[in-house]
Amino acid sequence: MRFLSIDFETRSVVNLKTEGVYRYASHPSTGIWCMAWAFDDEPVKVWRWGEDIPQPVLKAMHDPEVIWRAWNAQFERLIFDRILRKWYHTPSIPLERWLCTAAQAARLGLPRGLEDAAAALKLPVQKDAAGYRLMLQMAKPRRIEPTGEIIWWDDHDRRMRLYDYCRQDVVVERAVGERLPPTATWKEREVWLFDQRVNDRGVLLDRPLAAQCLKLTKQATNRISRELRALTNGAVPKVTNVERLKDWLGDDQGMLVGSLAKVPMKRILAREDIEPVVRQALELRKEGGKSSTRKYQAMLNWHTVENVLHGMLLYHAASTGRWAGKGPQPQNFVKGEVPVSEELVAELMRGDLDRLELFYPSIMTALASGLRACLRSRPGHVFTAADYNAIEARMVAWLFGAEKLVKLFADGGKVYESMAETIYEIPADDVAKDSIERFVAKNTVLGCGFQMGAKTFRLQLRDKFGVDVSEELAERAVKAYRGDYWQIPDGWKGMNKAAIRVVREHITAWYPVPETDGKIHFRMHGDWLRMRLPSGRSLWYAEAKITERLAPWTKKTTDKDGNESEEPVYVDAVSYMGVHPKLKKWTRMTLYGGWLTENAVQGMARDLLVEGMFRVEAAGYPIVLTVHDEMVSEHPEGFGSVEHFIAEITTLPEWARGCPVAAEGWRDTRYRK
Numbered sequence: 281m282r283f284l285s286i287d288f289e290t291r292s293v294v295n296l297k298t299e300g301v302y303r304y305a306s307h308p309s310t311g312i313w314c315m316a317w318a319f320d321d322e323p324v325k326v327w328r329w330g331e332d333i334p335q336p337v338l339k340a341m342h343d344p345e346v347i348w349r350a351w352n353a354q355f356e357r358l359i360f361d362r363i364l365r366k367w368y369h370t371p372s373i374p375l376e377r378w379l380c381t382a383a384q385a386a387r388l389g390l391p392r393g394l395e396d397a398a399a400a401l402k403l404p405v406q407k408d409a410a411g412y413r414l415m416l417q418m419a420k421p422r423r424i425e426p427t428g429e430i431i432w433w434d435d436h437d438r439r440m441r442l443y444d445y446c447r448q449d450v451v452v453e454r455a456v457g458e459r460l461p462p463t464a465t466w467k468e469r470e471v472w473l474f475d476q477r478v479n480d481r482g483v484l485l486d487r488p489l490a491a492q493c494l495k496l497t498k499q500a501t502n503r504i505s506r507e508l509r510a511l512t513n514g515a516v517p518k519v520t521n522v523e524r525l526k527d528w529l530g531d532d533q534g535m536l537v538g539s540l541a542k543v544p545m546k547r548i549l550a551r552e553d554i555e556p557v558v559r560q561a562l563e564l565r566k567e568g569g570k571s572s573t574r575k576y577q578a579m580l581n582w583h584t585v586e587n588v589l590h591g592m593l594l595y596h597a598a599s600t601g602r603w604a605g606k607g608p609q610p611q612n613f614v615k616g617e618v619p620v621s622e623e624l625v626a627e628l629m630r631g632d633l634d635r636l637e638l639f640y641p642s643i644m645t646a647l648a649s650g651l652r653a654c655l656r657s658r659p660g661h662v663f664t665a666a667d668y669n670a671i672e673a674r675m676v677a678w679l680f681g682a683e684k685l686v687k688l689f690a691d692g693g694k695v696y697e698s699m700a701e702t703i704y705e706i707p708a709d710d711v712a713k714d715s716i717e718r719f720v721a722k723n724t725v726l727g728c729g730f731q732m733g734a735k736t737f738r739l740q741l742r743d744k745f746g747v748d749v750s751e752e753l754a755e756r757a758v759k760a761y762r763g764d765y766w767q768i769p770d771g772w773k774g775m776n777k778a779a780i781r782v783v784r785e786h787i788t789a790w791y792p793v794p795e796t797d798g799k800i801h802f803r804m805h806g807d808w809l810r811m812r813l814p815s816g817r818s819l820w821y822a823e824a825k826i827t828e829r830l831a832p833w834t835k836k837t838t839d840k841d842g843n844e845s846e847e848p849v850y851v852d853a854v855s856y857m858g859v860h861p862k863l864k865k866w867t868r869m870t871l872y873g874g875w876l877t878e879n880a881v882q883g884m885a886r887d888l889l890v891e892g893m894f895r896v897e898a899a900g901y902p903i904v905l906t907v908h909d910e911m912v913s914e915h916p917e918g919f920g921s922v923e924h925f926i927a928e929i930t931t932l933p934e935w936a937r938g939c940p941v942a943a944e945g946w947r948d949t950r951y952r953k
Contacts, residue, residue, distance in 0.1 A: 302590035305358035353380035389599035411445025482590035504568035519568030582607035616649030620952035655951035666945030667910030676729035680771030689940035731874020772873030821856035892929030
């Protein structure tokens with residue numbers, strides 16, 4: 281088997297970042313400047329548009345033993361298929377013969393950018409920074425004449441420089457690929473291929489609805505701005521003028537605020553001591569600042585000429601293997617307070633703001649719910665979808681053998697009422713469904729499985745839900761969880777202890793974590809720490825070493841005079857290099873038992889999701905979208921059932937035997953929650 285590494289440099293009036301690769305590759309203005317190519321470790325050569333395709337490359341198109349390799353291979357694959365084939369009449373390269381080095385890097389938790397990945401691996405070769413800037417210039421028009429003629433940045437010197445840049449990209453991406461340890465089992469390779477097929481299928485966009493909702497959004501935002509302008513006597517002209525609003529709050533109302541983002545806003549509005557005019561202004565800002573409605577523009581930017589949204593999924597976006605969204609990013613759709621229905625669609629299409637206010641809690645709320653309605657099935661087809669219920673809470677209990685919790689989940693018992701019984705010392709049967717006791721207990725079960733402390737738990741309830749609980753109650757809830765399901769905190773300790781031992785002793789054979797009953801294993805691979813999940817897939821931690829971290833507890837000491845004091849405690853831990861989940865930068869981070877557990881559980885949940893999607897695909901339900909723990913299929917009307925779909929995804933693979941999995945589903949012609 282041979283590898284043919286390639287890289288295209290292209291140009292287009294389409295913005296690749298905001299409009300997506302499918303629209304980009306299909307647009308008539310999109311063209312190819314050049315393609316750099318090399319077999320295995322041979323010298324890199326450059327083919328230029330207008331030249332004959334080199335014979336070795338032509339032969340490789342027909343040779344099933346040649347694997348076409350590229351960084352972010354989806355781009356090269358689509359450019360090849362929709363431009364090169366069109367103009368040069370080349371044969372199609374089957375998807376199975378493509379290999380994505382960016383996907384390989386992502387499986388190791390490395391950065392997705394080629395330059396950053398090469399730097400993280402400390403490679404002697406790096407991307408051409410000046411060439412990168414030139415590429416960005418030449419990828420866009422220099423100008424467009426009134427006649428419509430596109431004038432590109434096109435001269436001999438620029439072309440020669442661009443060819444060198446393209447050549448260097450292949451050198452770097454090939455070097456990255458050669459440095460990576462082997463990570464792709466045949467099954468994970470199939471997951472990437474599956475991801476590509478799902479992105480190729482795409483989801484149909486109700487374009488008239490999206491356009492109407494965008495129009496309504498602008499009208500509603502203007503109306504809210506007028507109200508805010510009048511309320512503040514012109515101090516805040518638009519609801520989007522956040523800094524002006526902060527100045528008004530501070531100068532006119534005596535309320536200094538650092539941020540008006542979602543979480544701080546909830547904290548402020550939860551206060552009872554703010555003036556009515558301040559509350560009204562903040563409510564207007566909250567209403568007019570809903571980011572979900574801006575996704576309508578993203579939908580209209582992203583769709584292709586067939587009104588299909590392709591490429592909305594990014595494979596292995598998180599180090600645990602989970603997908604992320606691209607373009608409209610359905611993973612970030614808010615949970616609509618208004619159910620998706622044809623009645624809602626009809627009212628939105630009517631376009632009457634005053635009428636919408638009569639029927640719905642707010643215009644923006646209706647528009648937020650309309651986001652999902654814009655994704656619809658093709659004529660004669662329907663969506664069938666389901667998602668796993670509380671999958672992480674179920675999996676952490678199963679992983680560490682917390683039999684009481686496993687049994688409650690498996691039997692469909694009163695999981696949250698049972699937790700409330702321990703926290704509040706009241707009978708589980710007396711806990712009402714909508715009570716604060718059940719709410720706190722539910723969030724305890726769902727949130728405390730990864731070593732969350734009382735302080736963080738309290739902040740989460742306040743910031744996420746606007747519910748303020750006392751320090752004493754938060755501490756009691758965390759203690760109740762750890763007491764009722766003591767195997768879970770024991771599991772955190774076991775995970776941390778095993779990781780430290782494997783790194784310290786540089787153990788290169790698989791080392792089982794006893795607290796997981798052998799479900800989780802660690803080992804070292806060079807300076808990488810590997811965590812093997814029950815599915816057989818591994819999570820990777822680069823440049824692992826032993827360090828010290830500040831413990832969340834202190835040590836009490838008494839001096840000779842009897843004065844007590846508290847001193848910080850430092851404990852051994854494993855640190856590693858990775859992409860910070862919030863900063864999105866390659867940096868050193870420190871592991872602890874709860875974080876290792878979270879990684880393992882999220883990785884297992886992702887693998888279970890994959891198993892479910894593979895199973896329903898085989899049963900005749902083609903997947904078109906996955907959002908968190910949900911999978912969405914599109915198929916002809918009259919086929920199958922929601923019950924059949926759920927039965928397939930809850931049929932467990934051997935590695936997950938005994939896990940108390942449950943799922944809920946729906947069927948409709950529009951996407952909904």
